[in-house]
Amino acid sequence: MEIFFVVLPLLLLMYAAYRGLSVILFAPLTALLAVFLINPSWVPAFFSGIFMEKMAGFVKLYFPVFLLGAIFGKVIELAGFAKSIARLIIDLIGESKAMLAIVLVGALLTYGGVSLFVVAFALYPFASELFKKTNIPKRLIPGTIALGAFTFTMDALPGSPQIQNIIPTAFFKTTTWAAPWLGLIGGVFILSTGMVYLEWRRRKAKKAGEGYGVGHINEPGEMSSDNLPNAFLAILPLFLVGICNKIFTLLINSSYGVSFDFSSVGITETAPIEIQKMAAIWAVEGALVVGILTVLFLAFKKVKTNLNSQINISIGGALLATLNTGSEYGFGGVIAALPGFKLLNESLSSAIKDPLANEAVTITTLAGITGSASGGLSIALASMSETYLAAGAKLGITPEVLHRVASMASGGMDTLPHNGAVITLLAITGLTHRQSYGDIFMMTLIKTAAVALIIAVYYSTGIV
Template identity: 35%
Template sequence: MLGNLGLLAGLALLIFMALRGINIFIASLICALVVALTNGLLVSQTLLEFYPFGALGAFTFAGKFFLLFLCGAIFGKVMATSQAAKSIALAITRSLGVKHTLLVGMVVCALLTYGGVVVFVVVFTMYPLGITLMREANLPKRLWVAATSIGAGTFTMTALPGTPSIHNVIAASSLGTDLFAGGWIGIFAALVMAGLGMWYVEWEWKKAKLTGEGFVENAQDLRMEQLADNTTEAPPWIMAMVPMVVVLGTIMLPRLLLGMADWSAGDSLIGKVLLFSASQPIVWPSMALILGSLTCVVLFPRLRRNAAQVFGQGADDSIMPLLNTAAVIGFGGVVTQTAGFAHFAQWILNVDMPPLLSVFASVSVVSAIVGSSSGGLQIFMQTLAPKYLEMGIEPEILHRIAAIAAGGLDSLPHCGAVIATLMIMGLTHKEAYKNLFVVTVVIPVIACLLSIAVLMAMGVGVNPTT
């Protein structure tokens, strides 16, 4: 009983401390100690093994995915410094116009994140540009936050196949699948998230117009708007797209070539490269991101003058997101050592429900506990995924459904991405979280459940022998 109360107390304290802006390293360590002390775990073992270096340790995760975070941050930095990301955003803005401000925000963020630009770079790029659009359209900022979150933090993060997102890579590296696993169901879920999300924010905008609610400027807007100056220095949008095409092309081309010919039968160099790409879900997308970064250096003269410095800044930028994610995984690694988590795992595996619904429930709960979709997905893959494979769920389907499910209840108020996004845009939870909750929690949950319903109706996902 005390152990279960300790688990609840540790979770509640983590949420409280995150909302108060307390450093996630300090918060996760304190909460891990609360869980350990109330569950009879040795403090020394908790601090020196379970939290840092266990199977779900913070630094175990950081070491495994350091390369991907590093390469992703470098690519994001060169796209921002060269103003290629800004050029793409401006081109789409001019094409769609002010009347479609919400659609502009969603489309640009989706394009940039699917192309490999990290979420926080996208937010920093889009917000200064969005201020002008919001002012001209008289759009409430809370709806801009929601629209950009649809594009940057939902379907491109978990559902669309081929993306170099950490969620896609975690699932592929754990299950032995590739980045395109469960592609068709991922596309279906992405359409649901994008369609329902845009319908909701447009509906909310109509309601806001009727009540006279509009854009309200604050000091944060004035500071951020200055970052949108010097747009004449941005490269042509077609050229700006090239590095993203290089990233996605590098990831997708081996899959296409393997599908057109049986390269595995030969001993050619091309065949070996293709097989290597299929077997390396961390290294291959990291290489694609570096190729995209080098393409930026070749194409954009202003970047060539200080390429080494920009690469170094990108490397620096990768550390905090990596360690923030690792910290919540370290907390989760302590939680998984408790009897309460073992009872939960046993219960969720034995409860009388279809296996795919059980996957959804287990991933959602774990992601909610740690307030991180990548953290929740990593914990699920290390602790529960093998049991679902034994039930007969196909690895490709488990890959995609688990990834989509991780992107639902993760976005509760203590989610680090939610807190950072609101902080960047100068808003509070009271002002904007309701709309964020709908587009990043409710609608992704609906998309996942509909995807599961489609799979169950088609009899896909579970081997007929089970």
């Protein structure tokens, strides 16, 4: 019966997310329902002592990352840099390779620190134009954008400033560059396999005589290449974010040492900060600040026109994203404290004894249930990271490997139909789940297979 009290809130939260209901509201409601069914008197204590403490802790750690990422994406968009970069890559690759061009633009933008939601909005007009010119079915656009923006640059490639690659650093005391070779292997597998699949779909449609189609909704106007910023200047902020992320990671670890003790500056009320836990987060934040300042320096005249109103929109979006994920994190803390979770964990551990496989299955399952990579990752690591570290230490598995597996697993089954990014992407393109979700789901399967691949590569070769 205890396990039922764990499974029930997970199913209810998944249903709420699928119906588009607010996770901020329903995460605590579903978690506290389970507590109420066990012992009603526990509810206030669990809400204040566990849910709110976990949620507040998440917001304290990650809100600046969400905020700076949203602002960076917005100024890149306002400056016209996203359009310029897209046009450059399309010109270099050629319009005949429309799918590859769109994938590479999405990959460059997300790896450069632009939010995947911003990338989806920026890419769609170019994808629509290219697919029309080359007569590729419009229904293949979401799968193409998903491969470029939602997959290997989000959680596989080392150094990615996306939140899915940042969250594990606080639990495993690693950096965003953890297990670089495993990340690169997984990233290459996802990109190559995804492109093979998309090209197969394109050829199959062409053979059947299917073109772009008519009667579509949300069709963008024709894109103009006039007055676009210099493409190489547009790439500079993305390049600087990546370089500064690496430099700041090295400088912070070498400059601060193990911890920062506030008593050394006369502040005795504040506990010391463990530097290893914060270094990766600080490095990404600093890199994004450099990126924002660079965009403002290069294109202030163009950006300033709508800067105030658009920045306010970005701040609202960052707040919503942070509270959504923080609420899921609090949910995970409550569930992990229930008696049934321990039983469930013991059952899973006995069924899947290998710590890497256990970690991958647990995280990707929770990401799928919640419809959120960062949510599922946060829930799993909040309750299981110490277990994974202990089990890994016994087998000589480094925290860096645990980080990379966790990060990539979060981006596995997260893109199920109720995922917010999937719903947003389909809304932007004016397509339905029936028309285009099959291709997105194939990317989901490829991402999940990539996690199994890097685990096998690690055990076979020991490469990190």
